[in-house]
Amino acid sequence: MNKTAQIALVALLCVSAAACTKKAVKPMAEQAPVDQGAMTSNDTSTGKYKQGDLETDACLRQRVVYFDFNQTEIKPEFQQIVACHAKYLQDRPTSQMRLEGNTDERGTREYNLGLGERRGKAVSDALTAAGGSASQINVISNGKEKPVCREHNEDCWSKNRRVEIVYTAE
Amino acid sequence: MQKLTQTLVLVLAVLLALITLPASAQSSLNIQIVKGTLSSTPITVVPFALQGGSPPPTDVADVIHNDFNRSGKFRALDKSSIVELPSQGSDIKFDTWRLLKQDYIVVGRIKDAGNGMVQVEYELWDVNKQQSLLSQAMQPAPVGDLRNVAHQIADAIYQKITGVRGAFWTRIAYITAVGLGNNTTYSLLVADSDGFNPQVVARSKESLLSPAWSPDGKKIAYVSFESGNSNIYVQDITTGSRQLVESHPKGINGAPAWSPDGSKLAVALSFSGNLNIYVLNMASRQETRVTSDNLSINTQPVWSPDGQSIYFTSDRSGRPQIYQTSASGGGATRISFQGQNNQNVAVGYDGKQIAMVQGNGNVYRIAIMDQSLGGQVRFVSPGPYDESPSFAPNASMLLYAATDGTRGVLYSVSADGNVRQRLVLSDGDVREPSWGPYRER
Numbered sequence: 001m002n003k004t005a006q007i008a009l010v011a012l013l014c015v016s017a018a019a020c021t022k023k024a025v026k027p028m029a030e031q032a033p034v035d036q037g038a039m040t041s042n043d044t045s046t047g048k049y050k051q052g053d054l055e056t057d058a059c060l061r062q063r064v065v066y067f068d069f070n071q072t073e074i075k076p077e078f079q080q081i082v083a084c085h086a087k088y089l090q091d092r093p094t095s096q097m098r099l100e101g102n103t104d105e106r107g108t109r110e111y112n113l114g115l116g117e118r119r120g121k122a123v124s125d126a127l128t129a130a131g132g133s134a135s136q137i138n139v140i141s142n143g144k145e146k147p148v149c150r151e152h153n154e155d156c157w158s159k160n161r162r163v164e165i166v167y168t169a170e
Numbered sequence: 171m172q173k174l175t176q177t178l179v180l181v182l183a184v185l186l187a188l189i190t191l192p193a194s195a196q197s198s199l200n201i202q203i204v205k206g207t208l209s210s211t212p213i214t215v216v217p218f219a220l221q222g223g224s225p226p227p228t229d230v231a232d233v234i235h236n237d238f239n240r241s242g243k244f245r246a247l248d249k250s251s252i253v254e255l256p257s258q259g260s261d262i263k264f265d266t267w268r269l270l271k272q273d274y275i276v277v278g279r280i281k282d283a284g285n286g287m288v289q290v291e292y293e294l295w296d297v298n299k300q301q302s303l304l305s306q307a308m309q310p311a312p313v314g315d316l317r318n319v320a321h322q323i324a325d326a327i328y329q330k331i332t333g334v335r336g337a338f339w340t341r342i343a344y345i346t347a348v349g350l351g352n353n354t355t356y357s358l359l360v361a362d363s364d365g366f367n368p369q370v371v372a373r374s375k376e377s378l379l380s381p382a383w384s385p386d387g388k389k390i391a392y393v394s395f396e397s398g399n400s401n402i403y404v405q406d407i408t409t410g411s412r413q414l415v416e417s418h419p420k421g422i423n424g425a426p427a428w429s430p431d432g433s434k435l436a437v438a439l440s441f442s443g444n445l446n447i448y449v450l451n452m453a454s455r456q457e458t459r460v461t462s463d464n465l466s467i468n469t470q471p472v473w474s475p476d477g478q479s480i481y482f483t484s485d486r487s488g489r490p491q492i493y494q495t496s497a498s499g500g501g502a503t504r505i506s507f508q509g510q511n512n513q514n515v516a517v518g519y520d521g522k523q524i525a526m527v528q529g530n531g532n533v534y535r536i537a538i539m540d541q542s543l544g545g546q547v548r549f550v551s552p553g554p555y556d557e558s559p560s561f562a563p564n565a566s567m568l569l570y571a572a573t574d575g576t577r578g579v580l581y582s583v584s585a586d587g588n589v590r591q592r593l594v595l596s597d598g599d600v601r602e603p604s605w606g607p608y609r610e611r
Contacts, residue, residue: 070489106534108514108527108557109379109602110425110438111483111490113400114445114467117422140399141422145377150576152555 086130116141219257223282242584348598518565
């Protein structure tokens with residue numbers, strides 16, 4: 001992608017995302033290169049996302065937001081993901097998503113259910129602030145019931161403190 | 171001369187017994203003596219004599235012996251140290267047991283009662299006073315019920331000596347998770363208080379948690395994720411029939427706790443947008459909101475024994491802490507002030523002992539706050555990931571969940587923290603223990 005297109009994309013995201021910061025749109029080192037095809041497949045007149053973009057668009061393909069310990073604040077590096085999914089919800093009003101909040105193993109099960117829900121709601125709030133409709137989003141909490149790893153260390157814990165975005169209607 | 175030889179043999183036997191005692195006690199039972207147990211009472215349970223019929227599959231004396239050791243109140247003499255085998259009071263040579271520094275001795279016999287039934291008789295004697303304290307013939311029972319009979323005997327002896335009702339003849343509920351990832355099967359099980367006779371009550375491909383016994387011991391309320399979100403069910407453990415009692419499609423339906431009279435269920439619900447405590451009337455199905463907070467997490471409600479107030483976990487002050495409020499709602503009072511955070515409260519039957527999970531850094535341990543001692547906290551588990559404390563109905567012991575590597579395991583611990591035992595229950599993860607009420611014959 002050339003510089004102009006990149007700036008245009010950044011501008012587009014910043015318009016749709018209320019909580020857009022300079023840091024948020026900085027391309028991330030670990031992020032896969034943006035798929036040219038996905039961008040050109042957007043309707044050029046409106047720049048709207050299409051159904052197939054969920055599988056091809058580099059930003060939309062990212063469906064996990066990670067959190068700090070006992071925190072529900074969305075870190076700057078995940079604001080771009082929130083912004084593109086908010087735009088998708090806006091562009092496709094029939095689409096539906098489930099946000100699944102998760103925690104690390106520390107603390108008790110029922111309290112962690114509450115913490116997982118709080119993270120899910122933080123992502124939901126950011127999505128609606130960025131243009132998604134609350135009616136398109138269903139938040140559930142798995143607490144610490146669905147860990148992706150089970151080791152007792154920060155590396156594993158940081159992978160479990162997450163909200164997963166699951167589309168139930170594209 | 172013969173008398174001297176006899177005495178020598180006896181002294182040697184006693185010495186040998188004392189030398190071998192610690193090692194054999196450790197290896198046979200997986201009981202950890204955490205601190206010196208000088209306060210525990212020495213008692214001998216002599217293997218019961220078989221009078222007719224074939225040997226039953228249950229060693230009655232062994233079950234009683236293990237109950238006593240697990241309680242922390244008693245130190246039962248190791249089997250290998252039992253040098254004589256009296257089966258009735260008139261056979262007891264009290265000098266022998268005095269030399270072994272025993273305060274009490276239990277003897278008994280198992281009689282064939284025909285048709286696969288047996289009758290157990292036992293006697294409890296005070297060694298120093300050479301006095302009979304209890305002598306009882308149990309109801310004839312099927313051979314398969316001998317563990318129950320043994321626990322009932324342990325309860326009667328425990329009560330006679332300590333003045334507190336025994337809680338060995340009780341059941342526990344817990345959750346197991348067997349398998350990995352999407353192939354995990356979750357089960358709700360009920361077992362005897364020592365982990366024997368596990369029975370599956372419910373199974374699910376999705377997580378189960380928070381089992382809670384109804385006060386009559388007939389039903390268990392629990393949380394299941396089988397429909398995708400958390401919902402609360404109440405299941406009759408005899409018939410297996412179950413009711414869906416809380417299933418708001420929006421938010422959490424969790425943390426059920428029965429009121430002491432069994433007519434209500436305190437729950438944590440977030441359909442309103444924030445997780446709060448409610449009381450569900452089981453007859454009318456009416457929900458009454460107890461906490462009215464719009465920002466914090468409020469969960470894990472537990473009733474006070476008089477049913478007047480509810481303890482719960484809330485992070486309204488930042489970190490999670492324990493609060494107490496009237497069961498009909500209104501303001502809440504914070505009751506936990508030690509440690510970085512406190513969660514997951516359990517209350518003893520008399521309301522004096524309050525157990526909770528206390529987190530400090532990355533270490534989570536079971537702490538007991540004794541309200542009669544000015545809110546002081548003592549730790550009864552070592553951590554680092556302990557949770558789900560649950561008191562026995564006489565509050566003499568607790569169950570809690572811990573980890574062994576990445577595996578979940580259950581421990582029982584005496585309320586003074588002195589004696590701890592790991593329950594060997596199942597392959598896979600074991601978690602969420604809940605100690606049931608007293609059983610009625």
